[in-house]
Structures are given as C-alpha cells and as structure tokens.
Amino acid sequence: MTNQQQLQHLYWRAGFGPRPQDIAANPNPRKALRQLLRDAAEYQPLAGPRIQAAEMQAMTPVPTPDLRQDPQAPALKKGELTSEQRKEQNRQIREAFYTMNTGWLERMATSPAQLREKMTFFWHGHFACRVRRPAAALQLNNTIRQLALGKFSDLLLAVSKEPAMLQFLNNQQNRKQRPNENFAREVMELFTIGRGHYAEQDVKEAARAFTGWSYDAQGQFVFRERQHDAGPKIFLGRTGNFGGEDILRIILEQPHTAEFITTKLYRFFVNDAPNPAHIQPLAQAFFRSGYDISDLVERLFTADWFYDAANVGTRIKSPIELLAGIKRTLGVELEDKKPLIVFQKALGQTLFEPPNVAGWAGGRSWIDSSTLLFRLQLPQVLLRNAEISIALKEDENDLDPQQTKSDRTFRQPVKAKAKLAPLGLLLAKTPEAQQPAALSQFLLQAPIRPENLQLVQQMAQKASAEGRLRTMVTSLLSLPEYQLM
Amino acid sequence: MPTSRRDFLKTSVLASSLLFVPKFLHALDQQGVPQLRNSNGKRLVVVQLGGGNDGLNMVVPFRNDLYYKARPTLGIKEQSGILTLDQDLGFNPHMTQLKGLYDQGLVGVLNSVGYPNPDRSHFRSMDIWQSGSASDQYVTTGWLGRYLDSSCSACQVPYNGLEVDDTLSLAMKGELRKGLALKNPEKFHQVTQNRFLRQVSGEKAGGSGSELDYLYKTLAETASSADYLYQTSKVYKSAITYPNTEFGKNLKTTAELINSGIESRVFYVSLTGFDTHVRQQEQQGKLLGDLSGGLGAFVEDLQKSGQLNDTLILVFSEFGRRVTQNASNGTDHGTANNVLLLGGGLRQKGILNDAPDLLNLDQGDLKYQLDFRSVYATILRDWLGADDQAILGSEFARLSGLV
Numbered sequence: 001m002t003n004q005q006q007l008q009h010l011y012w013r014a015g016f017g018p019r020p021q022d023i024a025a026n027p028n029p030r031k032a033l034r035q036l037l038r039d040a041a042e043y044q045p046l047a048g049p050r051i052q053a054a055e056m057q058a059m060t061p062v063p064t065p066d067l068r069q070d071p072q073a074p075a076l077k078k079g080e081l082t083s084e085q086r087k088e089q090n091r092q093i094r095e096a097f098y099t100m101n102t103g104w105l106e107r108m109a110t111s112p113a114q115l116r117e118k119m120t121f122f123w124h125g126h127f128a129c130r131v132r133r134p135a136a137a138l139q140l141n142n143t144i145r146q147l148a149l150g151k152f153s154d155l156l157l158a159v160s161k162e163p164a165m166l167q168f169l170n171n172q173q174n175r176k177q178r179p180n181e182n183f184a185r186e187v188m189e190l191f192t193i194g195r196g197h198y199a200e201q202d203v204k205e206a207a208r209a210f211t212g213w214s215y216d217a218q219g220q221f222v223f224r225e226r227q228h229d230a231g232p233k234i235f236l237g238r239t240g241n242f243g244g245e246d247i248l249r250i251i252l253e254q255p256h257t258a259e260f261i262t263t264k265l266y267r268f269f270v271n272d273a274p275n276p277a278h279i280q281p282l283a284q285a286f287f288r289s290g291y292d293i294s295d296l297v298e299r300l301f302t303a304d305w306f307y308d309a310a311n312v313g314t315r316i317k318s319p320i321e322l323l324a325g326i327k328r329t330l331g332v333e334l335e336d337k338k339p340l341i342v343f344q345k346a347l348g349q350t351l352f353e354p355p356n357v358a359g360w361a362g363g364r365s366w367i368d369s370s371t372l373l374f375r376l377q378l379p380q381v382l383l384r385n386a387e388i389s390i391a392l393k394e395d396e397n398d399l400d401p402q403q404t405k406s407d408r409t410f411r412q413p414v415k416a417k418a419k420l421a422p423l424g425l426l427l428a429k430t431p432e433a434q435q436p437a438a439l440s441q442f443l444l445q446a447p448i449r450p451e452n453l454q455l456v457q458q459m460a461q462k463a464s465a466e467g468r469l470r471t472m473v474t475s476l477l478s479l480p481e482y483q484l485m
Numbered sequence: 486m487p488t489s490r491r492d493f494l495k496t497s498v499l500a501s502s503l504l505f506v507p508k509f510l511h512a513l514d515q516q517g518v519p520q521l522r523n524s525n526g527k528r529l530v531v532v533q534l535g536g537g538n539d540g541l542n543m544v545v546p547f548r549n550d551l552y553y554k555a556r557p558t559l560g561i562k563e564q565s566g567i568l569t570l571d572q573d574l575g576f577n578p579h580m581t582q583l584k585g586l587y588d589q590g591l592v593g594v595l596n597s598v599g600y601p602n603p604d605r606s607h608f609r610s611m612d613i614w615q616s617g618s619a620s621d622q623y624v625t626t627g628w629l630g631r632y633l634d635s636s637c638s639a640c641q642v643p644y645n646g647l648e649v650d651d652t653l654s655l656a657m658k659g660e661l662r663k664g665l666a667l668k669n670p671e672k673f674h675q676v677t678q679n680r681f682l683r684q685v686s687g688e689k690a691g692g693s694g695s696e697l698d699y700l701y702k703t704l705a706e707t708a709s710s711a712d713y714l715y716q717t718s719k720v721y722k723s724a725i726t727y728p729n730t731e732f733g734k735n736l737k738t739t740a741e742l743i744n745s746g747i748e749s750r751v752f753y754v755s756l757t758g759f760d761t762h763v764r765q766q767e768q769q770g771k772l773l774g775d776l777s778g779g780l781g782a783f784v785e786d787l788q789k790s791g792q793l794n795d796t797l798i799l800v801f802s803e804f805g806r807r808v809t810q811n812a813s814n815g816t817d818h819g820t821a822n823n824v825l826l827l828g829g830g831l832r833q834k835g836i837l838n839d840a841p842d843l844l845n846l847d848q849g850d851l852k853y854q855l856d857f858r859s860v861y862a863t864i865l866r867d868w869l870g871a872d873d874q875a876i877l878g879s880e881f882a883r884l885s886g887l888v
Contacts, residue, residue, distance in 0.1 A: 083813070086543035130608070296815065316696050343824045346652060355655075358613055358623035362697055365625060368653045368663040369643055369707040370609055372700065373676055391651045391668075393535075393755065 004441070007032055012485040013269050014301055014350055015114025015234065020422035023442060033301050037294070040115035040149060045142040049099040049134065055392045094438040096134035101344070101351045102337040105320070109327035114175060119148035119293070121320065122268050125362075127159045127191060128354035129168045136164040136219055137352050139445070151254050152261060152291035156268065160187065160248060163215035169357065174211050176229040176236035181207040184247075186357050192251045194260040195477045198236060209242040218251040258287035262296065269300055271311050272363045278305055313445030313484045316366055318348035322375065326477065329443070331419030334381050339381075342410045345392050346374050367483075379477035383470060420469050427469075436460050436472055446484045517640030517673035525870050526770055528828070530548065530739060530752040530783075530798045531629070531871055532777070536759035537607065538802035539769055541841065543580070548573045548840070551843035552808075559765060559810035570594065579774035582781025583825075585671050585772070590834045591784060591793075592827050593887070597841050598860060599853025603759070603804065607743070607818075610803040615656035617877055624878075629751050629859055630659030631876045632869065635663055643703075644710045648753040650733040657753055667709055669738045672826075674715035677708045692711065709758050720745040723785045728778040732756045737781045739788040750869065759802060763813040776800070784827060794829035797888060799867050801857070807849055821853035824860055826887075833887050856881055863887055 006029045011018035014036050027035070046201040057436065110118050115221045123144045131137055138160040147155040159165055160183075166172055171181035184206035188198050212228030215221050236250055251257055262283040264273050270278070282303075286296045317325065323343060326332055335341060342349040348371055349360055380386040423439070430438045436456045442449040448456075455474045462473035476482060495679035509737035545561050546552045548571075553560040561567060568587075575593070576584050584588050586592050600619045604610045613620055619630030626634075629646055637645045646657045646664030653757065657664030692698065717867065721744040727733035733876045754774055760768050787793040805822030821841070861883040865873035868888045876879050 021565075022494065086763065182621070257721075260798075314696055316700075348652075356609060356623050356624070360814055361625035364696070365658065367700065367701065367703055369667070370652050372668045372703050373707060376704075377676075393650065393654070404602070480697065480704060482698055484696055 001309070001312065003028060004313065005351040005445075006307050007051045008391050008442070008445060009307060010036070010282060010301065011114070012325070013306075014297075015118050015120075015166050016108045016179075016321065016328045019329060020269075020426040020440075020442070022424055024422075029307070030166070030302065033298070036300065038455045039112040042113065043116065043146045044111075044113065045136070046104055046138065046145065048138045049096040050150060088089055093132060096479075097137070097352055097442075098338065098341055100138055102136060102140070102340050104351055105324055105327070105340055108320070108324035109332075114298070116148055119297070120145040122265065123155070124147055124351070124358040125268075125354060128266060128357050128359035129162075129164050130352070130354055130356075131164045131168050133167075135166065136162070136167065139219060141352075145411055149294045149297070149394075150292075152286075152293055153248070155293070156252070157245065157248055158189065159191075159223040160244065160324060161199075161213065163219050163221065166213060166215055166221075171213050172215070174207060174213065176208075176211050176225040178252065179204070179207040179229070183207070183213075184210055187248075189249065192248075192260065192403065193254055193257045197254065197256045202235055202331070205235045205242075208233055210244045211249045237307065254292065255283070255287050258291065260281040261291075265296065265300070267362075269297070270306065272315060275305075276304065289478065306452060314483075315446070315485055316483055317485050318351035318360065318362060318366060319344055320351060322347070322378075322483070325485070326379070330383075330473065333417050335415035339410065340411075341415045342390065342392065343374075346390050347371050372480075372483075374482075375479050375483055377480075379474045381414050382416045382479070383418055383474045385413045385415060387411065418470075418473075420473065422475065424469055435481075436476075439472050440476055443473065443483045444479070444484075446475075446481045448479070448481055452479055452481070490691050526795050527868050527870070528743065528750050528752065528796050529629075529864060530754065530796060530885070532776075532798060532800040533611075533654075533656075533753070533760050534756040535607075535611070535755055535757035536761075536802070536875070537610075537804045537806060537818055538759040538772075538822065539761060539806040539819075540596075540770060540802075540821075541805065541808065542765070543577050543773060544570070544596065544823045545575050546569065546840050546843065547575050549840075549843055552630060555843070557810070558818040559814055559816070561766075563821070568601060569673070571805075571836050574675035574836055577770065577773045578772045580777040580796075581769070583777040584666070584767060585858070586781065586784055586827060588836075591829065591831065592825060593834050594829050595824040595855060595860065596837050596838050597821040598801075598824045599804070599851070600854075602857055603820040603850070603853070605804060605818040605820070607803060612655065612804050614801060614857060615654060619859055620659065625658075626660055627654065627656035627658050627757060628865075628876060629656050629753070632659075632751065632865060632871055633657075633662035633664065634659035635650060635876055636869070636871045639869075643706050644747065645747050646751040646753070647714075647747070647749045648754060649738050653769050654753060654755075655848055657751070664753070665707070667711075667714065668735075670711075670715045670718040670742070674730040676712045677711040686815055700705060714742070715746065717747055718742055718745045722787055727782040727790070728771055728775060730775050730779065732775050733779045733782065736783040737786075740783055743787065743792055744790040749770070761806070762811065762815040762817060765806075765810075765815040780827065788829070793819050796828050798825075798827040799864065800825035800827070805851060808843060808846060808851065809849055819850045820847070821851040823881075826860075829886075830888055837884070837887070 003026065006025055007023060008018045009030055010029050011022055013195065108121070127144060129140055140159065143158050143162055144155070147158055151282070166183070170180045171183040171188055173182060174180040181203050185203045188203065188206065189195055208229040212224040214224050228401065230241055232239060235242055235247060236254065238250055238315055240246065259279070262279050266279050282296060285299060291296045305311065323340065323460055341350065348366060354360060377388060381388050390411040391480055400422055426442065427435050427438055437453060440453060459475045460468055460472050487654065514680055514808060515883055544560055544566050547567050548862065561577060566581060567575035568578065568584040569575040572585060600620055604613060604620050615627050616624040618624040633646050643665040648654055648657050648664055648666040649668065650666050651668055653666040654666055658835050697713055709848065718741055721741055723737050727737040739752050739754055739796045756772065758772055759769065783794060801824050802822055804818060804820055806816030806819040808819065811817055844853060858877050858881040862873040863883040865871045865876055866883060
C-alpha cells in the first residue's frame with residue numbers, strides 16, 4: 001500500500017476524509033496522526049441557535065414527574081396553546097435543530113479538529129439520545145465533544161447527568177416509591193458492559209441507586225434527595241447504600257466494560273467484523289489506562305493491522321460520513337443548507353435524530369434500493385446542480401407529524417459550489433491520459449474496477465476542456481466504490 | 486445551469502453509474518419469479534396510519550356513557566350518522582365505503598390492540614410496531630423484512646416486498662433481504678434507465694461476499710427489479726376510479742402491481758397526518774374518508790380481478806389517543822387502538838373481540854387486550870405460511886381460525 005493510500009485511510013477513519021492539500025503535503029501516516037491529535041487538542045463548543053420566547057416555554061421541564069407525560073411532548077401546557085402557536089413552536093424547534101445539524105456538518109467538513117469531531121460523532125451514536133429540546137440536545141452534544149478524547153469514566157458520568165439523557169431515558173420518573181428502570185437498563189446494556197454481564201436483579205438495584213437523578217428548569221442536573229432510595233443494594237455482587245456514581249464506578253471496574261467499548265470503537269474505526277485478536281490487547285490497555293480514550297485511539301491508529309488491506313476501503317460510509325466527506329474533499333458549499341437535512345433523512349441518518357437509544361445500526365443496513373440509488377445520484381445534485389425529487393416519510397419528521405405532503409416533498413435543483421482548484425493542482429503534474437486513474441486513487445478507497453475506469457476515461461474524453469475535471473469527479477463519486485471507505 | 490429532470494436523466498453520469506451493473510443481473514428475472522411461485526399465493530397489504538389514529542372515534546362506542554363523558558364535544562353523536570356495526574360499536578360517519586365492505590363480510594375489527602409498557606412517542610412506538618419488538622427492546626430489522634429473510638432467502642429480487650413510497654420503512658428491512666420502495670413503476674424505471682446500460686458487457690459477479698459485492702448486487706437487483714416491475718405493470722391498468730389523493734394513487738399503484746401478476750407477497754402503503762392534538766373531528770374525519778374511499782376502490786379493484794381472496798389487508802397505527810379529550814378539541818397520545826383486517830380470505834368477520842373497556846383505564850389510557858404481535862403471528866403463520874416464532878423471536882398466541 002502506498003503512503004498516499006495509507007494517509008487517505010487515516011484521514012477517512014480519524015476524520016471526514018482527505019483534502020487535496022493534505023495529500024499533496026504527503027507526510028508519513030505517523031506524522032499525520034500526530035498532527036491530527038494536536039489539532040484535536042482544543043475543545044470548541046458548537047454554537048447554538050438563538051432560542052426564542054415561544055420555544056423557552058416548550059423547554060420547561062416537567063415539574064412533577066408524570067408517567068403519562070409523553071417524553072417527547074413539547075410543552076406541559078400544550079393544551080393551552082392555540083393551533084397557530086403550536087405550529088410556530090414546532091417551526092422554531094425544527095429550525096433550531098436544522099441549524100445545529102448543518103452547523104455540525106459544516107464543522108465536520110472544515111474543522112481542523114477532525115479527530116475530536118469524529119469521536120464526537122462516534123459518541124453521538126453510542127450515547128444516542130433524541131429529545132425535542134434543542135438546548136438540551138446541544139448541551140449534551142457539547143458535553144460529549146468536550147470529553148470525547150478524555151477519560152471514558154468522566155464522559156460516562158457527565159452524559160448520565162445530562163438533562164437530555166435523563167429525560168430521554170425517563171430518569172425524571174425514577175423515584176423511590178416507583179422506580180423507572182429505563183436508564184439503569186440502557187446504561188448497562190448499551191453504554192457500558194453489554195448484555196450477558198449482569199442480571200435482571202442488577203438492573204432493579206441500579207435503578208434504585210439512580211432514583212432522584214433529575215434536572216431543573218435551567219437545564220442543570222439536580223439530585224432530589226427526597227426521591228432517592230438510600231437503602232442498601234446488591235449490585236454485581238457488591239453490597240452497599242449505593243448511589244448513581246457508585247453504580248457507574250462498579251460498572252467501570254468490570255473489564256467487560258473496557259472490552260465492550262473497545263469492540264464498538266473497533267467496529268466504527270476499523271472493521272464491521274470485530275477481530276478479537278486485535279481487540280483484546282487494546283481493551284486490556286484501555287482498562288489499565290483508566291479508560292483513557294486518547295490513548296486507546298492512538299494505539300488503534302498505530303496498530304500494524306490498521307493498514308491491512310482487509311481494513312481499507314471495506315467499510316460502507318454512513319450517510320453523514322458520505323455527505324461530510326464530499327463537502328470536505330471538494331469544498332462543497334450549498335447556498336441554502338436545508339437540502340442537507342433532506343439528504344440525511346433520505347439516506348437514513350439525521351444528526352440529533354438517532355432511531356432509538358441503540359443508535360444507528362450501520363454497515364449494510366445503510367443500503368437498500370432507494371438509499372443506494374439516492375447515493376449514486378447525490379454527486380450529480382451537488383456538482384451539477386441537478387434536480388432531485390423525493391418525498392420524505394412522516395416518521396422522519398416526527399417533530400411535527402402534521403407537516404403537509406408538500407412540506408415533506410423536496411423537488412428542486414440544489415445550488416451548490418465546489419472548489420475543484422486544489423484537485424486540479426494535485427493533478428497538475430499528471431499527464432492527461434493518466435488523470436482519471438490518478439483521480440480515482442485519490443477519491444476512491446476501494447480499487448476501481450477496470451471497466452469503470454475505462455468508462456470514466458470515456459466520459460473525460462467527451463467532456464470539454466474546462467468541464468473535464470468536474471466530469472471525472474462526478475463520475476467517480478457516482479460509483480459504488482465511492483460508498484466505501 | 487438548471488436542467489429539467491428529463492435532460493438530467495438523459496445526460497447524467499448517474500444514469501451512467503447504472504451501466505456498471507454487471508450482466509448477470511439479466512439472469513435474475515428468470516430465476517426469481519419461479520421461486521416465488523412456490524408460495525401459497527397469499528399476499529399481505531399493510532396500511533400504516535401515521536401519527537396515532539384515534540381508534541375511539543374511528544370505531545365509536547356509541548352506547549357507552551363513559552365515552553361521551555370523557556369527550557363532551559369530541560365524542561361522535563349517534564345522530565351524526567354513525568355507521569352501526571353492532572349493538573355497541575359503529576364506524577365514523579366518514580367511513581361509508583368501509584361500512585359497505587363490512588356489510589359484505591370483508592372486514593374484521595380488532596379492539597384494544599397494543600403492547601405492554603406502551604411508549605407514547607411517535608417514532609419510538611412506530612419503531613416498536615414496525616420492528617415487532619417489545620417496548621424495551623431495540624431491534625434493527627422489521628417484522629416483514631425478517632419474514633423475507635426467513636421465507637425468501639433464496640429469492641434473488643428485492644421486489645418480494647414492495648413499499649409504495651420514495652423511501653423504505655424499517656418494517657421492510659431484514660438482515661439479509663430488504664423490500665423495495667417505489668412511488669410508481671414508471672418513475673422508478675426512469676431513474677434506473679440509461680443508454681449506457683447496453684455498453685456494459687462481460688462483467689462477472691464478484692461473489693466474494695465483500696461490501697463492494699453487496700453494493701453491486703443491490704444495484705443489480707434494483708435495476709433488474711425496476712425493469713421487471715415496469716414491464717409487468719403495463720399488463721394491467723386499473724379501470725376503477727380511486728379518490729384523487731396521494732393515498733388513493735398509491736393504492737391504485739398497488740392494485741395495478743397485484744393485478745399485473747407481480748409475485749410480491751408483501752405491500753406497504755402509508756396514510757399520514759393522524760396526530761390530532763387540536764380540532765380532531767375535522768382532520769380525522771377527512772383522513773378516515775380518505776382511508777375509506779381508498780380502500781373501497783382498492784377492494785373493488787381486487788374483487789373484479791379475482792385477487793381479493795388471496796389478499797389480506799392490515800390497517801394499524803402506532804398508538805391510539807387518550808380517552809379524554811383535551812382543551813383544544815383534540816386528543817393527546819394514548820395507547821391501545823383498533824386494528825382493521827380486510828380481505829376475501831377472512832374466516833371470521835365483524836367485531837372480533839370485546840369493545841374497549843372505558844371503565845378500567847390505566848391512568849386515562851386504554852389497557853390493551855390483544856398484543857399486536859399476536860396479530861402478526863397469526864398473519865405470518867396462518868396466512869403467509871411462515872415461521873412466526875422465528876420471525877418474532879418468541880411465541881405469541883395466535884387468533885385461531887381467523888384467516
């Protein structure tokens with residue numbers, strides 16, 4: 001494997017793809033990784049949209065936890081809102097999420113802190129949470145971003161105390177007299193140790209320990225002592241008057257937790273099929289380091305198997321990786337950002353809207369007839385301003401299930417600009433006949449099929465001199481090969 | 486420079502991406518169809534009512550004082566034209582065609598269908614209904630997708646399960662097999678058509694099982710299916726008048742596919758907008774009229790072509806509404822709800838179980854008396870001849886002698 005291919009692999013996995021200038025500089029992968037780590041050192045919060053008055057009303061948390069309350073419902077007093085106010089409220093909430101969504105996508109495409117954003121994206125799917133409150137969702141997102149490369153123990157504790165998560169997993173309703181086990185169950189099943197390493201009784205005992213974990217009207221964590229069950233509990237074989245922090249600490253003392261997290265990380269960064277021979281040593285080191293995430297990813301990206309052919313160009317890009325990757329590699333800018341939301345929904349992954357607490361399934365589940373055709377049309381839309389027509393489903397818009405059909409239908413050319421000049425520079429020294437091949441080596445992580453290369457060459461020959469580069473790029477991005485990284 | 490859709494399709498590289506479809510796809514048509522002929526010929530049409538349809542105002546308990554007490558202005562009065570089904574229950578006045586089908590003995594009404602620990606979030610509850618999971622389980626495949634996995638693993642084509650829409654629902658996604666979403670065969674075919682396709686020759690299927698092979702295989706199946714569906718659907722053009730609604734058009738497409746002899750076993754259609762927090766009567770009435778009119782035409786279409794006996798229609802929503810009306814003449818998110826079954830193959834018809842118990846509520850919501858997975862199990866085993874237990878992951882009591 002050439003140095004260029006290794007570099008590209010690193011930029012795709014540790015970030016959202018290479019830019020032409022990253023490759024032109026041609027550092028060795030170790031040096032590039034050091035730079036990625038340095039660039040990721042600083043934490044910059046994602047800015048939030050301006051929260052308006054009507055929305056603030058929707059943000060008021062439920063003062064007396066009520067099991068009947070729809071956890072996704074907007075306002076406690078929604079019955080008192082008129083239909084127009086409700087509509088306006090829904091519009092503002094939707095707009096706020098759109099702003100956060102496209103703001104983050106923009107950052108994925110442009111931020112030098114590629115590794116921090118990639119890790120944030122990983123944890124976004126791991127600590128999957130979907131709430132109707134933009135401010136709470138953003139706060140959780142920034143907490144994750146801040147701790148994304150720190151100690152997993154700090155991240156876990158912080159996420160567990162986030163109002164968004166407490167609400168999403170019903171810990172607001174977890175009270176001494178009537179425990180709600182949802183948070184306790186998911187924290188073990190999905191966030192830390194995984195199924196098979198705890199018993200049903202441990203869930204019940206952990207739920208008791210988390211009673212009273214709540215939040216106030218300002219979106220701050222509060223411990224409501226009167227709702228807390230301070231009695232003795234038996235959890236994973238240990239006995240004590242445990243509180244929530246104790247439960248998390250005991251979970252982290254189990255090596256299975258390190259293994260569970262490492263496996264998930266491996267599947268995200270390396271290969272959908274976990275290889276225990278690779279994972280075991282990593283998990284042990286992760287445990288020994290006291291759950292140091294930076295240390296873990298550095299070990300992973302410097303492992304000799306990381307650059308094995310089996311791990312390069314063999315992972316199906318998630319919709320966000322696909323979109324952010326095109327934006328980053330080609331400097332694509334949209335005049336109106338809204339279509340970026342439509343693309344995400346049509347492709348099956350919308351930031352801030354995971355399908356459930358288990359996050360996105362990933363891998364081959366991204367691909368069906370519709371999503372694949374849509375993926376192959378996307379380069380035309382972004383690079384040739386082609387029109388695309390698609391009606392989104394109602395359940396993909398559950399913020400406002402009464403959206404009309406026309407609101408859910410997208411049919412217009414997208415006004416987008418791409419910066420192809422850096423690519424032209426990258427190819428400047430390559431003779432014209434070899435440019436399609438050279439370009440394919442930069443844009444594709446999987447080797448191009450010979451007959452496809454021939455077709456791209458034919459397309460290039462037919463194109464005008466000034467349209468040639470754009471034609472080649474569009475063709476290559478429209479290949480199944482481009483779906484892989 | 487903006488281009489029209491037609492120009493785009495003529496000249497686009499997208500189109501050319503399909504020229505990368507290898508030649509082996511042409512063999513698929515011949516392989517896929519005969520395998521499907523081994524089926525028992527039964528098909529299922531699922532109609533999803535999105536947003537949480539209020540079952541109590543669809544199948545109205547018009548003899549129950551508790552109903553009118555909980556809904557002083559929202560309750561539907563008997564004199565407003567309730568379509569009486571039996572002594573206690575009647576259809577919403579807008580459901581005239583469905584009442585006609587009911588009188589023909591083609592409809593079964595199930596009351597209070599739900600699941601334990603119901604979730605009142607739209608997306609989560611729809612997720613539960615579509616995946617067929619329990620409320621504390623997270624399953625990434627759909628119940629119909631897993632049916633395709635189990636019963637059609639040798640089928641080469643994705644059109645065994647068809648969704649009439651632009652995108653595919655979770656319900657239709659299996660581990661190995663996925664359904665195919667298309668708004669109509671012409672549009673779908675147009676997207677996959679291109680003049681470069683013929684240029685491709687001599688490509689071999691990879692067969693290594695890699696992700697790249699998977700992408701090519703999906704692409705090949707998509708193009709092949711688009712071709713097949715387009716050619717075949719030309720066989721039958723419906724002469725029935727459907728309501729001029731999105732839902733009506735989608736049912737018409739479904740009927741044309743069925744009547745053209747498409748061997749798909751599962752069809753999926755949605756009708757949305759049932760989230761009636763405010764001014765429910767107006768909105769739900771219109772939607773139930775759309776539902777009734779659409780299904781009326783659809784059933785007539787299938788009756789005429791002799792396909793109705795082999796067709797079962799399942800109508801469901803992710804939850805019902807709160808029993809008590811709210812301050813805005815609407816209802817908030819609730820729990821258990823009605824499921825409708827329609828078709829010529831129903832062996833039991835009419836009201837199939839007890840009316841909702843309005844006295845015995847769970848904090849203002851209906852308690853479920855029938856788990857929706859029992860309905861699924863019945864359909865899977867007794868109608869489609871599939872292994873319900875394997876598909877649903879556990880055993881649910883089936884409704885004996887229903888289909």
